[in-house]
Amino acid sequence: MQIPRYPDDPCLIITDAGLPSLILSAMLSEQQSSKDQQRSILYPAWWTSQSDMDLLVPAIDRAVDMQADLLTLGVDRDHAGYPEDSTDASNATLGVHQSRMLLDAAALAIKLGFKRVLWPIHIQESTEDAQRLSQISTAIDRSILAARLATLDAQSQGGVEVTIETPLVDLTDQQLADIAADLNVPITSCWWTDHALPQAETESARWNKESQTASMLETRPAQHTRV
Numbered sequence: 001m002q003i004p005r006y007p008d009d010p011c012l013i014i015t016d017a018g019l020p021s022l023i024l025s026a027m028l029s030e031q032q033s034s035k036d037q038q039r040s041i042l043y044p045a046w047w048t049s050q051s052d053m054d055l056l057v058p059a060i061d062r063a064v065d066m067q068a069d070l071l072t073l074g075v076d077r078d079h080a081g082y083p084e085d086s087t088d089a090s091n092a093t094l095g096v097h098q099s100r101m102l103l104d105a106a107a108l109a110i111k112l113g114f115k116r117v118l119w120p121i122h123i124q125e126s127t128e129d130a131q132r133l134s135q136i137s138t139a140i141d142r143s144i145l146a147a148r149l150a151t152l153d154a155q156s157q158g159g160v161e162v163t164i165e166t167p168l169v170d171l172t173d174q175q176l177a178d179i180a181a182d183l184n185v186p187i188t189s190c191w192w193t194d195h196a197l198p199q200a201e202t203e204s205a206r207w208n209k210e211s212q213t214a215s216m217l218e219t220r221p222a223q224h225t226r227v
Contacts, residue, residue: 010040011116012109014081016047017063017191019207020120020168020176026185029071041074041112042067043105045081047098047121052198057082063191070186079108099146102164106150110159117164119143125172136170173206
């Protein structure tokens with residue numbers, strides 16, 4: 001499978017330390033090998049529903065630090081896109097939290113001089129087709145609008161124009177697993193490898209199905225194309 005390539009410019013990567021986040025982080029790390037170049041930065045966050053954030057946040061932080069060390073990326077330790085409380089992580093208010101998270105990430109990117117924010121949101125195939133398409137469209141629209149709003153505020157102060165991209169939003173689980181195999185990503189660094197956590201068993205089972213496990217463990221040369 002061909003792996004898309006990004007320009008060598010550093011990016012801000014919103015990350016929950018899951019597999020899609022790890023894939024984008026690995027892609028950026030592979031391309032930005034110059035020691036003199038500013039590194040891409042990881043912005044820890046959570047953007048799906050969850051009721052046990054007090055248990056999940058420390059696990060995500062640990063996994064983000066591990067992935068940053070493995071991939072030689074930076075981590076912003078003064079900002080994070082976590083829900084302020086369990087209410088923010090409920091389905092009813094999740095969109096409000098996502099918008100707030102994206103605006104904060106875009107503002108941070110502008111401050112750092114980055115022109116691109118990567119959001120590894122991924123809509124699962126288990127969702128009904130019409131509902132999945134609607135969720136994909138909403139995620140893309142939310143990203144575009146948040147970037148425009150952040151840019152409006154920044155341009156008055158001489159800041160850079162920023163974009164928020166969702167390159168994995170409509171991929172299938174199998175496509176993500178194939179990319180992970182091509183990149184040989186360290187999947188044991190994902191937050192869900194800690195099975196004492198809520199949702200960990202579900203996520204682990206999702207990404208370690210028999211066919212996907214074989215794909216992830218396979219080592220083969222990656223083919224790159226620039227987008």
